[in-house]
Amino acid sequence: MNKKLACLLLAACMLVSLAACGSGASTTSAAPEASGDAGAATGEEITIGTISPNTGSLAAYGAAVTTAVDLAVEQINAAGGINGSQVKIVNADDQFDPTECLNAFNSLVSQGIGLILGSVTSGCTSAITDAANEEQVCLLTPSATADSITTADDYVFRACYADSFQGAIAAAYAKQSGYTEVGVVYCAADTYSKGLYDSFNAACEKYGVTVKAVESTASLDVQDYTNQFASMVKAGVQFVYAPYYYDVIGPYIVTQARAAGYKGIIMGADGYDTTPDYVVDGADLSVFNDVYYTNHYDPSDTSETVQAFVKAYEAKFGSTPNAISALAYDAVYMYKQAIETAGSVDPTAVRDALADTTAVYTGVTGTFSLDSTGTPAKGASIISFTSDGTKVTTKFVDVVKELPAA
């Protein structure tokens, strides 16, 4: 029944927009005043393509992006669209596979889409940055943090901070908490994990923290991390940086690390988000105490923007939005602001608007401007897991606006 209603509504929307086109009104440059008209579509639809891992081992991130984008677009369209045009989303799945990501990108471009939001992971996004520059298609990734993703004078931007910042925050946190000797376990074959290790390592040097033991895994498919953490115990470190994703942290790493006798702090990055949904029922979950990670936002933040977003998301989808959702939501609004500034949806014009380093964006994940490479300068939240043994919850620890001096 609901589906039928939705179909009818959609059909009605299409008729209205067709009628608007048919009336012969000039649609080339919608006047900014037009955006004030309540819901009236005066221009053609603006199509934004999104790429996300809807299937595969990181499917939770795919859902996080598609839901948040839905919410943002619904809000924008209800408020009159962008420059009077309604926004339409075309989603493509990259399966957390770089090759599939390129296929998804090409399929969106072949549909004539010039504004793309995606992809979620650094590994996938780095596979399409060159193509975006070649095709002169605007690419705004909500959450790919690898440093190499954005460079100056290109078509690639992001809504999140870069790994050189994120890794350094973890190093600064280690120093601030009094750990002078730390260890690292990372995946040598993954862009994200390796990038975070590099920046953590560099920042440790800067802060005078010794990286005493480094262990790695050859792929993200490895299931056993016991030996890696046993050598952390042997090295006597009490702080281990382990940049992995939630599907490894939840079922494997934390439990195995504790079983290997490692009792200290495990710290990670934004990939730890949603871990509490991927823990083993009935196991002793108190092992998740003393696990920390850096993230883009904290849903318990009391600021008005954050609470408005969290409430709207919860009302629509019945769950608390994670950081990827918050970033995707912000990315849609960044596109909105850039299109309004550019006054057109031409990819190059929108690119120029995004490349303006003086533009200020106010979003759920903070108020920020992009630097010359297209990466926001904004703070990171430090969050920890706490557990009473039967369930894992998150606890806000601190927010770091900028890196402390050496």
Place this chain on the structure above:
Amino acid sequence: MSTFIQTLIVGLRLGSIYALVALGYTMVYGIIRLINFAHGDFLMVGGYTMIFTIPVTLALGLPAWSSVVFAILICAVVGVSTELVAYRPIRKRGTSMTALITAIAVSLLLENLAQAIPAIGPNPVVASQFFSTGGFSVSGVTMEWTTVYTIVISAVVMVVLYQFTQKTKLGRAMRCVSEDKEASILMGINVNNTIVLTFAIGSGLSAVAALMYLAQYPKVYTTMGALLGLKAFVAAVLGGIGVIPGAMLGGLIIGLVESFTTSYVSSSMADTFVFLILIVVLILKPAGILGKNVGEKV
């Protein structure tokens, strides 16, 4: 010393899972000379069966691990139907190459079919705790109960299976068919039934392997059998494919090599060494460690 013991334990528990999966490869190869690439995916079928039946067993007041009974049944059914629907008709008409390609096709079919089922979908699922938590300490190394169960159950299963093939009538029939199909028919053995039985046992074993695997590494996803199956296949070849003790030996060697490489050489080179050892062993002993060098029957 504690590092050594820790590494040994990790190696043994990885190895015993590889060995259990390798048994399935070796049994099927031994009897019909077919590398059943879908075997790793039977493990995935077992994993999902347990995920779905754990609520049932818990509701009946039984422990979570007893859901393995359902898994064994479902896996055996899937294994036997694969043999009846895909392999047997192909064996009659095609060559061994067609059979091999069919096996790969069945493997990919199972993986993608699972993904298409809405209740399974593409997301990984985390299993619940199968065995009691905790453990005991040996010279500074914590030995979890789960690890103890994994190693002990694998050892028991392997010994029972070996005795079954050596001592029982059905087991002897399996070995006969594997030696010479035509002669077995003349001896009054029902070859087709024996092959079906082999598939049922081999697939059932993959359900037991799934239990052991998930107790240790509690993540189920549709492609979980791919890499695990490949490693187990390597184990079977290393030990001498078609020979049951060879699968056990091969599995344990691969698990131990992986673990010791991680601890003592380089943590990201475990797979490099596993496959390097495979190449070296095959150069020195082409039939595998325990394999007998017999010429291909024409």
